[in-house]
Amino acid sequence: MKTVNPQKSLVEQTYDILVEAICVGTLKPGERLTQDAVAARLNVSRQPVNAAIGLLRANRLVESAGRRGVVVAGLDPDLLRDIYDFRSVVEPLAVTLAGRRGLTEAEIAEGRGIIAEGWQALRKGDEPGMVRADVAFHTLLYRLSGNCVIEETMRVYWTHIRRAMSAILRSRERYPETVWDQHDRIFAALCAGRVEDSAAILREHLLGSFANIAGHPLGPPDPQRADG
């Protein structure tokens, strides 16, 4: 029979809701959040909201506004550059470690499934689907590395990457069509044991992804437009 699903705490639920709203753009950069307002909106008390906002602050998704709540952090080009510099060494390490430990048949199948979903989303022009598959693909690489530090560190920073991706897609820019070809080749090389090839293609992929993001004006938002 089915097992009982453990309930997420109110803190976790609150955090997830706010992260999602920030990533998809429902909560815009510069928008102010107070604990009372969020608590009223989500029909909980201030205590779990305080804890969730503490996590958002720690993950740099919001910034303190003195004793006037917090504001949703802007898309910071400097932070994104730091994240991509970071990725440029961490993700090749991830595929190196993954190649070293080898992939199981199930893991190979899982990777191919994610890539198939990415291709399908590209065919359909399903941009949110492409973002989801993109996240799933890179998260898989971290998991395959078997290195929990890579996995946990990147989980935090992917919220920022997702925000940038969503912002770019909202401005009607196209999702680069080379992405899934590159994902395909990265994974194929990894499965074939050609780890250095895989790492090289990954570095190229990251350079391209960052060039796409850097070429898009994500500068600090006009505060007057916070209510836009």
Place this chain on the structure above:
Amino acid sequence: MKTVNPQKSLVEQTYDILVEAICVGTLKPGERLTQDAVAARLNVSRQPVNAAIGLLRANRLVESAGRRGVVVAGLDPDLLRDIYDFRSVVEPLAVTLAGRRGLTEAEIAEGRGIIAEGWQALRKGDEPGMVRADVAFHTLLYRLSGNCVIEETMRVYWTHIRRAMSAILRSRERYPETVWDQHDRIFAALCAGRVEDSAAILREHLLGSFANIAGHPLGPPDPQRADG
């Protein structure tokens, strides 16, 4: 004139106290912590303790024990291996970025000061001093990189590295005498602009540091000895 030092919140103070106790070994692996006990000990209410323990849990310094509080995490050899694998790519990136942006005279002086303190601590056999200087040296590299992702990520993991260092020193193992020679050479090469040399010495340094840690039995503690 001097600026007013803003008071640290009770949450921050509680977290710092607990981290310090875990790092220096006052709180031992396997030791159980409940919110009521910590609150009574520190003379605060449970609320800031709950928040601080949440951060400790997120930083893997404690582990949940169901509805029986948390336990201080053991020194996990797998986690330390993951951290050192991670460092092996992140720290060379840090010196690469530092070399790219160049060092100011003040930064060069600061680095030399830290290294001098390290040598002095070595001469005096001041092991806590050596650990502090070690932390300060690597933290300086992260800061010099100008990459906030490196800086913040490594800040978390250095609590684990410090724990391992403290455990090794408590077992009367000697602090490797090559450490400060290597720090000296890493920094000298960086200051001279020989970034690849600096990165190469750093990698060698990390291999040695990890070999030192890996060679020391840090395995999961005997739970019966939690009260030791």
Place this chain on the structure above:
DNA sequence: CGATTGCATTTCGTATACGGTATTTCATAT
């Protein structure tokens, strides 16, 4: 003697209250 069940205790999540601090608004003086 081992397994099961019921009950008491411990612990935590979260709601609410209170006080302090920072910020904003308004009134007054120049």
Place this chain on the structure above:
DNA sequence: ATATGAAATACCGTATACGAAATGCAATCG
């Protein structure tokens, strides 16, 4: 019109209370 001071308001940190959930232990049954 501008500056300044006082008052009001908004917000957050933290204390406390309450209820739910998990755990441990003892009694009972097979």
